Amino acid sequence: MLGRVVSILLIFAPGSVFEMIVIARCAKRAVAIQLDCFVVPPSGTSRNDRIRRLTLNVPNYAQNSPPGSTPARGFSFTSGDARIDVVVAVEVAQSDKLITHWIKAAAEAVTGYYGHFPVERLAITVAPRKGEAVNSGTEYEGRRIVIHLDPGARAGDLDDDWMLVHEMFHLGFPKVSRRYHYLEEGLSDYLEPLARARVGQLDASRVWHDYVEGINRVAHKIPAQGLDGTHDWAQVYWGGCLFWLLVDIDIRERSDNKRCLDDAIRAIVHAGGTGGTEWSLEQIVAIGDGATGTGSIRRIHDQFGASGGDPQLDSLWNKLGIHLDGRNIEFDNTAPLSALRQAITQPADQTQLSPRVRP
Ligand SMILES: [Zn+2]
Numbered sequence: 550m551l552g553r554v555v556s557i558l559l560i561f562a563p564g565s566v567f568e569m570i571v572i573a574r575c576a577k578r579a580v581a582i583q584l585d586c587f588v589v590p591p592s593g594t595s596r597n598d599r600i601r602r603l604t605l606n607v608p609n610y611a612q613n614s615p616p617g618s619t620p621a622r623g624f625s626f627t628s629g630d631a632r633i634d635v636v637v638a639v640e641v642a643q644s645d646k647l648i649t650h651w652i653k654a655a656a657e658a659v660t661g662y663y664g665h666f667p668v669e670r671l672a673i674t675v676a677p678r679k680g681e682a683v684n685s686g687t688e689y690e691g692r693r694i695v696i697h698l699d700p701g702a703r704a705g706d707l708d709d710d711w712m713l714v715h716e717m718f719h720l721g722f723p724k725v726s727r728r729y730h731y732l733e734e735g736l737s738d739y740l741e742p743l744a745r746a747r748v749g750q751l752d753a754s755r756v757w758h759d760y761v762e763g764i765n766r767v768a769h770k771i772p773a774q775g776l777d778g779t780h781d782w783a784q785v786y787w788g789g790c791l792f793w794l795l796v797d798i799d800i801r802e803r804s805d806n807k808r809c810l811d812d813a814i815r816a817i818v819h820a821g822g823t824g825g826t827e828w829s830l831e832q833i834v835a836i837g838d839g840a841t842g843t844g845s846i847r848r849i850h851d852q853f854g855a856s857g858g859d860p861q862l863d864s865l866w867n868k869l870g871i872h873l874d875g876r877n878i879e880f881d882n883t884a885p886l887s888a889l890r891q892a893i894t895q896p897a898d899q900t901q902l903s904p905r906v907r908p
Contacts, residue, residue, distance in 0.1 A: 624649070628656035631666035638676040642700045643707075648675055651707040654750065659717040661896070662744040662811070667721030667818050668692060668825070682706030688719035691825025708750075714741045721818045723828035729854075731776045732833070735789015736814070738763075739797075746894040753894040757871050758878045760794065763787045765862060765873075773857040791860060792853055798865075799845035801889045808841045809892070816840030 622637040622645060633656065637648060652673060660666050668691055678685055678697035683706065686696040694716045718737040725732050742759060745751040767787040772779055776788050797810035813836075820836050822828055830850070837846045852858040866873070870884025881887060 626653070628653060629660050629666050631656070631660075631668065632670050634670070634672045636672070636674050638674070640677040640700075641675055641698055642677070643698055643702060647704055647707065648698075650704075651710065652713065654708070655710070655713040655717055658714050658741075658744040658748050658750060659721070661748045662718075662740060663721055663815055663818060667717075668823055671717075671720065683710045683712045686712040686716040688716040688824055691720050691823040694720075711741050711745070714745060718744070720824045722814065722824065723817070723822040723826045723833070724824060725828060725830065725833070727780075728778050729830055731779060731785045731789035731792060731854075732830075733789075734785050735787075735792050738786050738790040739793040739810075740814070743894050747896045753891075754878050754880070756894055757880075757890070758873060758876070760790065761866060761871060761873045761878070764791045764794070767791075768860050768862050771853065771857050771860070775854050775856045775858075777854045788853075792849060795853065795860065796845045796849045797893065798869075798886065798889060799849060800841045800843045801892065802886070803843040803845065804841065806889055806892055808843065812840045813837035813846065 621639050622641075623635060624645060625632060625634045626649065627633070633652060635648065635652060637645070641648075656666060670692065672693045674693070674695045676695065676697050677700060680697070680699055682699050682702035684697050684699065686694060688694050694713070696713055696716065715737045718740045719733065722733060722736050739760075742751055742756040746753050746756050764787050767783040768791055770784075771788055772781075772784065776784060776792060779785060779788065781788075793810060796813070800813070801809050816839065817828075817833060817836050822833070822836065834846050834850070838844050853860065868884055868886040869890040870881035870887035871890065872879045872881065880890070882891075884890075
């Protein structure tokens with residue numbers, strides 16, 4: 550076990566109330582302990598109530614390792630005014646320098662969107678797992694991300710990674726009940742590429758190519774009863790992405806492009822709505838729509854969440870001036886909503902950004 554990430558699984562009965570303080574003192578041994586606590590849920594509880602994962606790091610890395618062992622690695626850095634603590638499992642082949650560059654780039658995209666990193670402190674555990682270059686990322690309680698690297702992942706793969714940015718956006722939006730899970734996943738899906746585009750990490754044509762391709766795949770089968778309550782993977786992610794795109798466009802159209810989804814999402818995180826909290830739909834609507842004055846979240850939810858409206862995508866893409874033909878995408882800058890489309894991937898106006906709320 551020397552230098553390894555030790556994984557422990559605990560299962561608790563319904564209604565268990567537990568609080569654990571584990572002080573890991575593995576003298577002269579560097580370890581990270583990943584403690585997965587699954588609470589069998591009473592019906593109606595949210596994901597956040599059911600799964601608690603805590604990774605405990607022993608922050609005395611190399612100097613305390615016995616001769617001949619390879620220690621778990623750990624390091625910290627700041628991104629804006631946020632502190633990011635990283636522990637890397639011993640089997641991870643990539644260098645600290647490469648991993649730091651990858652995490653900083655992801656944090657830069659998210660910081661660019663909010664104007665600050667959405668939480669003051671984040672712990673990231675990087676572990677190995679065969680698969681996609683970056684795979685199996687999960688965010689927990691607005692303060693921790695666990696993410697995996699394939700042993701063969703190279704610098705170019707990490708430069709092209711979307712997953713860590715996606716997980717970081719979960720830090721900046723509250724958990725909701727399972728019925729509205731598409732709001733969480735769809736928002737991370739929608740914000741990740743546009744945030745990377747705004748800081749120059751992704752080309753706008755790639756952003757729109759992926760939106761159109763992904764959304765077209767699922768939108769024709771939005772459930773008749775709406776997105777509320779859907780557990781279909783594609784609907785949760787791409788249906789949710791479409792939901793927030795429609796909200797963004799609705800806000801921009803009704804405010805002559807002076808307001809946008811940024812205002813609603815920043816207001817929510819400014820009001821304390823991070824991934825460590827759980828909000829109702831009504832709270833999200835009240836704070837989000839209150840920031841824009843357009844009622845757009847409520848309106849789009851009525852149309853596509855509470856009922857299965859037709860998003861009329863062909864017309865939407867035409868109005869935005871987007872023509873996708875296989876892998877080729879062309880933009881028509883004379884289309885009626887082309888200015889909105891261009892604004893979505895333009896850098897945020899830093900003068901409009903509010904400071905992070907400090908509890
Ligand atoms: Zn997600």
